[in-house]
Amino acid sequence: MTPDSPAPAFPVFAIGRFPVPDLASLPEDIRLRMTTVQEKAGFVPNVFLVLAHRPDEFRAFFAYHDALMEKEGNLTKAEREMIVVATSNANQCQYCVIAHGAILRIRAKNPLVADQVAVNYRKADISDRQKAMLDFAMKVSRSAHDVGERDFELLRGHGWSDEDAWDIAAIAAFFGLSNRMANVTGMRPNDEFYTMGR
Amino acid sequence: MTPDSPAPAFPVFAIGRFPVPDLASLPEDIRLRMTTVQEKAGFVPNVFLVLAHRPDEFRAFFAYHDALMEKEGNLTKAEREMIVVATSNANQCQYCVIAHGAILRIRAKNPLVADQVAVNYRKADISDRQKAMLDFAMKVSRSAHDVGERDFELLRGHGWSDEDAWDIAAIAAFFGLSNRMANVTGMRPNDEFYTMGR
Amino acid sequence: MTPDSPAPAFPVFAIGRFPVPDLASLPEDIRLRMTTVQEKAGFVPNVFLVLAHRPDEFRAFFAYHDALMEKEGNLTKAEREMIVVATSNANQCQYCVIAHGAILRIRAKNPLVADQVAVNYRKADISDRQKAMLDFAMKVSRSAHDVGERDFELLRGHGWSDEDAWDIAAIAAFFGLSNRMANVTGMRPNDEFYTMGR
Amino acid sequence: MTPDSPAPAFPVFAIGRFPVPDLASLPEDIRLRMTTVQEKAGFVPNVFLVLAHRPDEFRAFFAYHDALMEKEGNLTKAEREMIVVATSNANQCQYCVIAHGAILRIRAKNPLVADQVAVNYRKADISDRQKAMLDFAMKVSRSAHDVGERDFELLRGHGWSDEDAWDIAAIAAFFGLSNRMANVTGMRPNDEFYTMGR
């Protein structure tokens, strides 16, 4: 920064291996998204700062995120976060497990479930229906090539429709992308996430 | 379709396990994207028809795609397609290997390279620099959790910058998402792709 | 329990798939170990209750535990817990990640490090020397058959002696046993662990 | 070659990392096999040229090949090639996927099936019976140690006899050998294969 550059609106930590853009230099829509989340959460999650290095990818990423995580549908918001947390730990993605673990605790109003689902969802305090959802999500994450009719039948046996299957698969697939980018960019979870909802 | 429904503009094959929307029912922007690609390619690739089942996801998917595949950058368009083809075969995604194999043949003006890269890029008629690019892409696809400074150094030894590394990683990660959705939806490659560019 | 049986000293939750012995029925040495830890921690960690089903195994387990975790040595107590947490998450052991995550936070006086090490120690706020320690621990956990001179040399390059290597290996190996027993018995982490040291 | 040596009957490309013998120097039976295939196919597939470096192994290899691929039996010739193509892509063998993909297209009179079977046979335009055949072939290729009565029963449920099971297993096993030799010798597929049968 030159001496004349304005102070950044957000404190900028070493939150990744790529340059984090100065807020003032960002396109208006991206800055707006950040200030909105900051007002709501009290801080800007680092995923916004890291991905803002590439504005077009930022926009597509969050549009995809919202299309899956904010839409109506049979999966509760907590269930969507369970998918994120379980698949992200299998992919060893620190950012996603810690940030979405926090969101899961809040959405599920349950301080224990996120750590349980992260480590081994088969032993978590969740329903069999939710375990079937996570079985499918994990299969999509690890071996989608082998998904077939039998998997849809198993889901139907627990009351999940084919549309729900799309939702589960898309969340697992999208966060597989997110996990890879977070690991490559060295995206650091904000300290705030660790205690939210406990 | 009722007798009164207009004939579909595109012949609709059994191209996936989810309903393929009637063209007339699609939002204008999505229909426009399809007619544009149809004019250019002579047919509508099935990925457009399958993903149109979910318009918001469709928009985010192609915005992400274009942000990575149409942007300026050090990777040639053929090199980007190499990443798609190599990682998609490792993920056993029929649609992506066959469709992007066609695009790779055309972009590289080389009728042999797509099949070579799909099966074993280490033995393909490509440069050592391109093999280093694919080594990194495959690592992102399979074990992004283990990516570290050493990988960036290996890339730099072949003239790839850290920004190029982001590009490579993002393409591998995005098509990882695409591979999973194609496998879950049973997305069928159009017959036209098999012979394009041979 | 018959009406005359004394109330259990500890509330007994459904903490595993095997019977949890009534405290009064336990041998004196095992009961003493439990009351001692209860006085110190304020509760009885479930690993004591689950393993007390087999008194001889209980005694050997904790003797082994203490021989590795309470002994003098170059590894700090926090470093020993890092080994437990990293290898236990790779083994998907809910009890060990959550209980020893708590102990790690306390021993390291760091509320963030346990979650970081659990998900991906390569990205944690720990020293390169500690990462080398965990590289070795993970190799012992996953592919001890392939450990050789090169691994001891790598450790020595970070100031770890061969005796330290034994310590690291033994902790990884012992908690590999613990992880397997916790998963088979369905050992539930006590609720208290989730927030300790945050 | 000395100035006096006769011009080679076949153009000799850099088709592998080992020396390719001069045709004139080859034993009569091997030369005859090559000229026969050349008359039929119009070119000499590189597998003949690469393996001719070791005449005894050449003879045993092709005797084995013929015993499996030219014999009578319940498997059609196209089905045998499906086994080769599916298992060879899993083994990342460029030569076998590309050369036998061509043969499969011709034998099946189907320009699409080879690429489909190579990438993910579960999604290919083949019968359930053929998918069961390929499930078994893939299991033999990857984890033959785990083959048991249940696998023979599954085959019988699709009308495959135990003799057919031997055929399927032997083809998967033989091309596993072939895949490994092709990868180690760097065997290059002839350019002609890429477009045959499309």
Next chain:
Amino acid sequence: MTPDSPAPAFPVFAIGRFPVPDLASLPEDIRLRMTTVQEKAGFVPNVFLVLAHRPDEFRAFFAYHDALMEKEGNLTKAEREMIVVATSNANQCQYCVIAHGAILRIRAKNPLVADQVAVNYRKADISDRQKAMLDFAMKVSRSAHDVGERDFELLRGHGWSDEDAWDIAAIAAFFGLSNRMANVTGMRPNDEFYTMGR
């Protein structure tokens, strides 16, 4: 050794990468355990000499061993050794396969069964009930995180109680520890084991 040091009671081979303690320097209880086994077997198995480098771990290790291998229970002594041999070969532990292979031959009064079980227990001359026991032991060894009710049911279908399941799991888990320590310490099997019981 200085000239004055007493001759060691046992010949000391290069049996591992860590120092082997002089017998005279060992605590009485450890020396007694060694002389007892020597009287019975005619030699001191190297596991005693290697682990004596750490007396506290030695005591806990053998207490655990005895609690599992010497106790009463439904598993015969030969069956317990089958678990050791099968899981130890999967873990590539030379000491445990060779030493416990000898013990298995003796306990089963069968000179063939140890080598059969080591390489592929599914093809061994053992009962279906014993194969079910080993299926469970192998699952505990490799993927205990995935053990669930279905596994206990499979065992019950072969007459194994839940208490037996604990025994099987504990033996697999304990020898997983032993395998890792033997591989890291380079523990050499005594020559005597190779021919015992043949």
Next chain:
Amino acid sequence: MTPDSPAPAFPVFAIGRFPVPDLASLPEDIRLRMTTVQEKAGFVPNVFLVLAHRPDEFRAFFAYHDALMEKEGNLTKAEREMIVVATSNANQCQYCVIAHGAILRIRAKNPLVADQVAVNYRKADISDRQKAMLDFAMKVSRSAHDVGERDFELLRGHGWSDEDAWDIAAIAAFFGLSNRMANVTGMRPNDEFYTMGR
């Protein structure tokens, strides 16, 4: 057998899941091969009896075997058997580990080396050069697709030529075929092998 059928020349055990041909019904060359080995070894190894079910495959199999195992070359006969034993245990092939373990003991005049190499060749009483040979053989067996110049260089660093590399690879590849057929046919090792050379 009808009462009039001649007694079989060899006792026929349940040595596999496929029919074992009556000796009298076999083609002369195959019977001769069997009687020759019987005179030399004192018994007919079961691989001859099992594979004789398919005479053409039998002939090709043994021609290939002899081309690799009986030829001149830099690899000693014991070294060739080491390759068989190490790769066959990784493939969990009971017949090959036990039968070729016997041959290795005899060829190496060493009663210990076969069991050591089978379980973990890295810890066996063999030279570093032989370990490099087995590193390469294991890579060919498991991931031949990844073999490249670096592997040939490693071999050359231990005095192995590229021709030797072919030999090593071919033996690993051929016994990979043999392992798969033995596992699928349920080929039982003859009792005689277990003690030969001990």
